[in-house]
Amino acid sequence: MSERKTYFVNVILPLALPRTFTYRLPQEWNDFIQIGQRVIVEFGRGKKQYSAIVEKIHEQAPTNYQAKYIEAILDESPILHQNQLDFWWWISEYYMSPIGDVMNAALPGGLRLASETRVLLHPNYQELVNELSDEEYILVEALEVRNVLDLSEISQILGIKHVHSKVKNLIEKRVVMTEEEIKQRFKPKMIDYVKLTKNAAKESRLKEIFEELERAPKQLEALMTYIQMAKYYSQELKEVKKLDLQKAVQGTSSLINELVKKGVFEIYQVEAGRLQTSAATQSRKDLNEFQQKAFGEIKQHYQQQDVVLLHGVTSSGKTEIYIKLIEEAVKSGKQVLYLLPEIALTTQIVLRLQAIFGEKVGVYHSRFNENERVEVWNNVLKFNPGHFEDFQIILGARSSLFLPFSQLGLVIVDEEHENTFKQYDPSPRYQARDAAIVLAKMQNAKVLLGSATPSVESYRNTQEGKYGLVSLNKRHGKVQLPEILVADIKDATKKKKMKSHFSPELLKMMEECLEENKQVILFQNRRGYSPIMMCESCGNSPTCVNCDVSLTYHKFQKQLNCHYCGYHIKLPNTCPTCGDTNLHVKGFGTEKIEEELAIFLPEAKIARMDLDTTRAKKAYHQIITSFQEKEIDILVGTQMVTKGLDFEDVGLVGVLNADNMLHFPDFRAFERSYQLMSQVAGRAGRKGKRGKVLIQTFNPEHQIIRQVIDSDYLGMYKNELIDRRNFQYPPFYRLIHLTLRHRDKSKLHAAAHHLARELKKKFGDRVLGPEEPGIARIRNYYHQNIMLKLEKQASPKKAKEILNKQLEAFAVHKDYKSVRVGIDVDPM
CATH class of the missing domain: 3.40.50.300 (P-loop containing nucleotide triphosphate hydrolases)
Structure with missing residues (x-):
């Protein structure tokens, strides 16, 4: 890019906003800016700063506002590819979700920053004070007095506007850390290693050191042990961890530090992954005749269709077919995404895949902390056939859809019928199975849906010729169905x-x-133990103060819990209404079954x-x-x-x-x-x-x-x-579900009826409601539902445009703008 040009960038902000915003790029950064990088921008009246994603670079200034300058570029290279941005936009448009919500769902928390970030001193900062610049030293002095500072306070102390780069440098030097880091924001895991200093490595000097250390036998032992562990006199020098050396000589950290002070050792750090990987230990099992036939049919369908449904009875060996398809994709240098509906399922399948594919297998789901998720993200981003092939196969829950794949070749959606593939709250409320098919199409990849009990919608698509269908009706090993x-x-x-x-x-x-x-x-x-506790005298049952539900009895915790908002109370000894002690539980949950089984x-x-x-x-x-x-x-x-x-x-x-x-x-x-x-x-x-x-x-x-x-x-x-044809449900109709929420029940009622009337003017009897759901109040918000049923032949894009206009008008209505509206496209 030429320095004389003035460039503008459109950025996606991590806020529930439906569009991008344009910022001006300082000319000195013209050669460094790239689509997919994170940049720091100011947004809003309070001049809060956010890390945003560069979505477009152009030379067109905005016409309705003056563009602010970008404050800083956080990344040397993009953290995601253009095809991820295209996928984000599809999710945003199809599921009627703000693009900022999609960004928040897609990026691990460790890749997000905002001006609320609070900075504090690292516990070991004093060792590094001599290496600081004047501005960095001023900041450290301020933190010694104030303990904690946010970014705006740091800006005032240093008298400069752009402080992100200063803070970033201090974080990298391990002088400061952010409060988010304490809550597991990403920072690489570092391991201390030991090596001889350049001076000590000289043969003549090393002999002198041996003589000098004769009066310090423990230090001499540490040096001798290091030379042995490092195989110092062999052609291939081995790296030695500081902790391993300490254990070998049964010494402490101070023993090694003394040798550092004497100029014998120096400590250096190596980044270590937190993610557990293992080498391949076995080869793939051969397919039986039924599996081989199904595999052949899948390959045949892939010549004409991109999506195939494998309808195989339970224990028919679908996983072995998946493994053979994965093997082919890996050999051709392609990435594989293996989607599972439950984190629980990853435990067994990870062991099976790692046994065959070793370090090529990575896992990604919400139970990982932010550090681990960022490491997986970076490994997928670095994928390069023939050079970097760790985590070529990603196994995960629905959030793994958003990883930065560059060469996706195969997507497997196991147990495709499961409703847990649907994201409910917060927005975007996407269906991972359907979104995976779109993602695969964008990257020219093939999709295999697997299930013993396919969803009605997926099976219908096979009957209409949209998907291929392969059946596997025999259990593996001639085992009979139960x-x-x-x-x-x-x-x-x-x-x-x-x-x-x-x-x-x-x-x-x-x-x-x-x-x-x-x-x-x-x-x-x-x-839980029991869904309801009831007084036998007056019939009263304890209910949640925030939701319109009964509290569930959990015996182990000795309390009554609300499964919607988390509210809980201690187990009452008497009825709060009539004072009677005759309290009984009704119904049963897993906890009660567990307890009673122990009796029988x-x-x-x-x-x-x-x-x-x-x-x-x-x-x-x-x-x-x-x-x-x-x-x-x-x-x-x-x-x-x-x-x-x-x-x-x-x-x-x-x-x-x-x-x-x-x-x-x-x-x-x-x-x-x-x-x-x-x-x-x-x-x-x-x-x-x-x-x-x-x-x-x-x-x-x-x-x-x-x-x-x-x-x-x-x-x-x-x-x-x-039934679904008669009552106008999927797969013959599309559904869009609107949920209106407000703390004031009467205001919500009026708002819901107003919105329903406006929608009926455009959509007629396709609009159902408003009505109260089964649980009308959750977390002190009352709910009203409106359902929109659209014929399959109708244009969903046109319908959503009309709906968006109606919702925009509703959002600025003077009486109802405080009412929140949640949109769920294709509800489950």
């Missing part, structure tokens, strides 16, 4: 045969299973896997490993236990209450019930003897339960299509 039985708990309750929440059939089958040294999985889709099966080792027991980073791995190694006999869990986990010795799966799922007020309730019951049934009998599944229900003849027993996916699919 025998599915039903326990009529209505009849058992009448005859008083129920033992708490267990039918006699379930208890008998569990006892038999444990006698055969087999394991049991019990599925109950509700965590006292010899069994029981564990629970739900949100409460898996909050810690490695909790999934610990529970799954313990179950795999048979340290657990019975695993009680929520949806987590239904999704793709592979255990060899599960002889029985019990579904404790099928009716809750079937009667859930949602048009997808039957589809989801079929999927959940079929998936959890698929955990049984995956190796050797045929497994058993017992479903407890009040309605054994329910159509969905009969279809689960018969493994009749097509019957469920056809019934669902009829």
Whole structure:
């Protein structure tokens, strides 16, 4: 770029704003600016500073405001590619989400900065004071007095406007750190290494040092040990970690530091990754004839179509087909994205993939801290076939879609039917499966969707020729599908045969299973001990003060919790309304099942896997490993236990209450019930003897339960299509869901009816509502819903343009501009 030109840049700010903003570039930076870099800009009346992403470079000044100058360029090279920016814009436009929200969802927190950043001294700063410039020294003195400063205060102290570069330099020198860093903002993990100084490395000087250290035997031992560990007199010198040397001589850090002071050693630092990788230890298993046939059909479909649905029954060996496809993509120098719906699933599959592909496998999900996520991001960004191939295969949850892939060749979406691929809050509310297909198309990659129970929408796309369809109907190793039985708990309750929440059939089958040294999985889709605590005298049930829901009893914590806002109270001894002590719990969750099992099966080792027991980073791995190694006999869990986990010795799966799922007020309730019951049934009998599944229900003849027993996916699919065509639901109609929120119930009611009237003027009877949802108040905000149903033939782009105009007008309405509106395109 020529220095004489004046350039402007459009930047994306990390704020809920629907567009970019234009800033002027100082001419001295003309040759350094690139699309995808982070820059510091001022925005807003308070002159707050933000790190923004450069989206466009041009020479056109804005006409309706005067462009401010960019304050600083943070990166030497871009942190994302142009194709990521294109993908961000697609997410923003399709899901009607501000581009700033997409930026916040995409970038790890460690790559974001704002002027609220607070700076404080690093604990070891005194060692480096002599290396500081005058301005840096002034800042250190100010921090010694004030302890903590924000960026605006630093600007005033130094008398300069642009302080980001000064602070960045001090962070790199390890003189200061930001408050965010203490909360795990990214900084490289550094390891201290030891080497001889240039002077000490001279042969003549080294002999003198040996003689000088004869009076300090421990220091002499440290030097001798270093020479041995470093293989100093061999052709290949080895690096020696300071900590390893200390351990070898059973010394302390001060021992090595003394040798540093004497000019014998010098300490240098090497960046070390926090991410655990391992070398490949085995080769890929050969495919059986059914898998080979399916693999061939997938490859054949890829000649005509970019997306293929692999419909394979549980335990049919879909993962082995995925691995062969990954192997081909890796050999051709392409990157692979393997999407999973649950973090719990990554534990098993990571071990399988790392055994075959070694350090090429990387993992990315929200349980990683910010440092780890930035390291994965940087490794994906650096990918270069033949040169840097770490993390060529990324395995992760939905957020891994946003990683900076440059040569994506294959996307695998495992368990594609799962609703956890949908992001709910905060915005953008994207569907990772659908977004992955768009991402793959942008990068000319192929997509494989895999499931034993495909979503109705995906299967419909195969019938319309949009996707290829490959079926795999045989379980791997000639293992039979499990025998599915039903326990009529209505009849058992009448005859008083129920033992708490267990039918006699379930208890008998569990006892038999444990006698055969087999394991049991019990599925109950509700965590906690009991959903309701009720006073038997007056009928009062404790409710949340912030939400319109009953509090759930958690016995281990001895408190009542709200699962929506986190509000909790201690377990009351008396009814707060009438003062009676006759309090009883109604219903049951996983915690109660775990406790009662210990009464009926006292010899069994029981564990629970739900949100409460898996909050810690490695909790999934610990529970799954313990179950795999048979340290657990019975695993009680929520949806987590239904999704793709592979255990060899599960002889029985019990579904404790099928009716809750079937009667859930949602048009997808039957589809989801079929999927959940079929998936959890698929955990049984995956190796050797045929497994058993017992479903407890009040309605054994329910159509969905009969279809689960018969493994009749097509019957469920056809019934669902009829209902959805009749009632105008996907896949025949598109849905856009609007949620209005406000603390004032009457204002919200008026606002919702006003917006609905305006929308009906444009969309007619395609608009449903407004109406109160099942839970009308959450976190002290009242809710009203409006649903927009659009024919599949209608232009979604045109409809969204009209809707956007209506929402813009609503946002500036003098009476309703305080009402918040959330938009959910393609709600689940």
